[in-house]
Amino acid sequence: MRWIPSVLSALALATVASAQGELVVTLNQSQSNFNWSGTTSIGALVGNPSTAFQAAGTANVRIYPLANDSIASADFPGAGDAAVVPDLHGKINNVFPFLPPLATFDVTNLHLQFSAPTFSVAANGAFTAAVTVTALSGQMTVTPLGSAATVSDLTGLVSAPTNQNGTLTLSGSVVSLVMPVNSTFPFSDPASGVSGSLSIVGTLRGSWTCPAPTVYCTAKTNSLGCVPSISTTGTAKWFGNSPFFVQANNVLNQKNGLLFYGYSPSATPFQGGTKCVAPPTLRTAAQNSGGASSGNDCSGSYAFDMNAVIASQLDPLLVPGAQVYAQIWSRDPGSPSTTGLTNAVQFTVCP
Template sequence: MSVRAFRYLFAALALGVPAAAQGVHTFTINAGQSNFVWTGDTSTGPLEGDPSNTFHLEGYQNVSLGFGSSGLSDAGFISGDAAVVPDIHAKIPNPISWLPDLADIDITNMHLSFSSVTDFPVNGSGNYTASVVVTVLSGTMIVDPLVGSTIVEDMAGTVSNPNDASGTLVISGTNANLHVPVDNTTTFDDSGSGMSGWIRLQGDIVAQASCSGGVTTYCYSFPNTSGGTADLMTSGSTSVSANDLTLMAGPMPNQWGIFYYGPGMVNGGGGAVFGEGVRCVGGSPHRLPPRLASFSILSYTLDLANPPSVAGTITPGSSWNFQAWFRDPPGGSSGFNLSNAATIDFCF
């Protein structure tokens, strides 16, 4: 039996396992729930676990998440590192029970990486189908046949053909949950050895990612003609999928103003005098549409699905700095003032 035939056999361990483009998030594989059973048969004889035909995956998978107006819309499996635990031990028993096995096969230190051929849509219920390619990052196969020499094969670099995998990817609060049920049968036919057969994998990949959003104010503001200093506040959540965050600033005069945001801070968050106030937000600014303050409060509800520019797209896991600018003609020669600022960390 050739090493090529055995390589076909155990490359199938990668072929059937689905993987895990937008903001990239690391999903931790739940080792206790990502359990697999393999079965197989060959023209030489049936494959049996020695002593077990079970394994689980542990490690991580990187997944990109894309969001539209109604929440999670698409995703992509990128790289990762999933270890096959424990090592795989198999045998082809001798049909004559009292004779040694026809072959013993051991695969040690197998690590897999998964990627989707393209990004794939995720529907409102979290269901998706992805075309997945699996790459063996590491793994050593040792074949000890009854007749012939022991063969040692480095499996690193083995790449599967694309294989469709259907599962769920659901956002729940600050958690993202990935579930892929796997039931895959791969056939092989090695002309070099004349060996043919099949191997079937059944199991589940379960993985989770989490993020924690939040709002942290910084910098300061000078008094305006309302009699106070404008403070930046928020209502709603920092969840991109909920898309319900409202910015507020006040007190201020009932004049026109805007909220704007950027990636940096001025002077490390200390700010710099600008007009009658302090400019706190640094980097290229993204300006939101103007609003007229009412009852001394300026407010604006963000629409994260329609950013003011592509560069200003807000994704889960990103952090942005926000500030309000407003007209205040009686307040000084510049005729405008600003609120303090806030760093907002966005979540799923």
């Protein structure tokens, strides 16, 4: 199957959101365990009562796979949202154990994001990455002994890059991440005059599974009263040895049709039906629906191999993790618009 751009150019398509191609790794909270420690200008921070916490949420990774189901390199693009669970509570003990703490520290609503420039991944998945941790949100409440509490915003605090040794593996349609984290954040509370640093040590564990295609939107009933239906066969893969067909059945026989796709869904009135893919779009070359060789019926069908489109690498956005929305358009001379439309399918490009 030949692949050709539509009137909308690939250059225009490249303006689609840059998040395309990033894998949103879901963190396994029960296995993403950490401890914190801290020092301040008035003494060491200790847990009140514990220093243990977990990370829950997401950490985005962008991978560059090889043909043998392994990963050549990757980066953490500075996206995702890992919540610190539970909130952190600490104190600075008084030099006299029978007296209250010199101060208490409470860190609430702390959300973290992880970034690292491109790094190599070994055949067994091992990597070393210079990881930076950024606070997306968080408040630190300092309550000195005998004084009122003060609140500082932690949003935007950034750790220094620290080399971390982890693993990033690909097995079938599942990408698994194990990444140790050992980072330190400096802080200062101008109201109380207390300054110091907060360190976190632990391991992020999570995975991303390529989702199955899903059908959405509404097909246009054709001039013979048939409702075309869209479906898929196979798996959309960056390195696909087998076809991934987006196909249509119950369409008019012996009529030309084509597939068009983009990166956002839509539900816009179009040629008497519904256009289910938002612009900009690209399209395939036309196919004939086949079916009965004479007369008019709904015995036709189409099958477009999207793995051939992906393998061509003519579209720079068809990368692992890209979410694609596709619909099939066809000729229907008996319709006022002379065209037919299937419903649509959303699929993800698997590594």
